[in-house]
Amino acid sequence: AMPALTLEEAVAAIEGASSHLLSFGVASVMDAGVGLNGRLLDMAAFQAARRSGRLPLRVYLALLAGPDGILDECYAAGLVTGAGDEFLKIGPAKLFADGSIGGHTAAMSLPYFNDRNNRGIFIYSDKEMQDLVADCMARGYQVATHAIGDAAIEQVLLAYERAMAGGHSELRHRIEHCGFGTNEQMRRLRDAGILPIPQPCFISHYGDVYADAVGAERTGASYPMRSWIENHMQPAASSDSPICPPDTLANLASMLTRKGPSGIIYGQDQTIDIERAIETMTYNGAYASHSEKYKGRLLPGQAADIAILDRDISALLPDEVSATKVDATIVAGHIAFDRLGACSG
Secondary structure (H helix, E strand, O other): OOOOOOHHHHHHHHHHHHHHHHOOOOOEEEEEEEOOOOOHHHHHHHHHHHHOOOOOOEEEEEEEOOOOOOHHHHHHOOOOOOOEOOOEEEEEEEEEOOOOOOOOOOOOOOOEOOEOOOOOOOOOOHHHHHHHHHHHHHOOOOEEEEEOOHHHHHHHHHHHHHHHOOOOHHHOOEEEEOOOOOHHHHHHHHHHOOEEEOOOHHHHHHHHHHHHHHOHHHHHHOOOHHHHHHOOOOOOOOOOOOOOOOOHHHHHHHHHHOEOOOOOEOOHHHOOOHHHHHHHHOHHHHHHOOOOOOOOOOOOOOOOOEEEEOOOHHHOOHHHHHHOOEEEEEEOOEEEEEOOOOOOO
16 A cells, blocks of 8 residues: 655645646635545645645535545534635535446446446445435535436435435535436426536546447436526536546536547537536536635626636637637636746736
């Protein structure tokens, strides 16, 4: 096994990752699994980076819950959703319901096309999931659960609905990925105010793999950005880096084209326009992290978090967007990335 990181090494890693993200115009990020690698070291490193001025962008922390998680320790320390400040804020309790389509481990109601005896896996039984979700919500946590297959989405949705019947609905609970749900599940998500947190770049990177695994039709209906938006569900698009690169422009482009790696279009009817695509990566992310009052839009009184691009992406054809470069990234009014060295002096 690799030796554990020291605190200084972990802080340096946060700095390095932040610099990389800033080069893509990213001013805010969610760490989707605090505690997954270094347990409480992860939390200590973020806190140390913030204290020492080595955190150049805004971070929302998803805390690993479940039997191997760090939620008990964090809760005892008062680290509950909303604690912190505008640069380092405690976010949701993070749970996992299933695996991935490419690994044939996403829990599906129908078998995989190229693995007919397999419908994927569940991490927890229905009762275990319901108990975990209820416990997290009762402690005041927003809950964010990884669920990709429709059977996993159903398990999570039932657990959320049951727990939210007793309140806790104001916390904007989320389903991370939420890729292969049904129309009936979409209606229930909308009615409960549960947010889908998709990765549009999964289509551009893995669309062909998905089509092999579950067919082109189900792939075309997956990550249904247009339907979510038309149902006012505020999907917050992300990269799931390192599963996809944190390339914001490529992610934007994937929402406009829905082209897989081979050039096949999966779900033309779920493409959206550039204005809507930008909103999924700005305001919707702020809303999903309880931060829309101070960031997510270019308005008087909001944070001056701005990505400056080398061209007007609203004037481009969909296929031209991904070649756009980020010239500079401004965070809280300060230049945090300057590709050409043109912003200084």
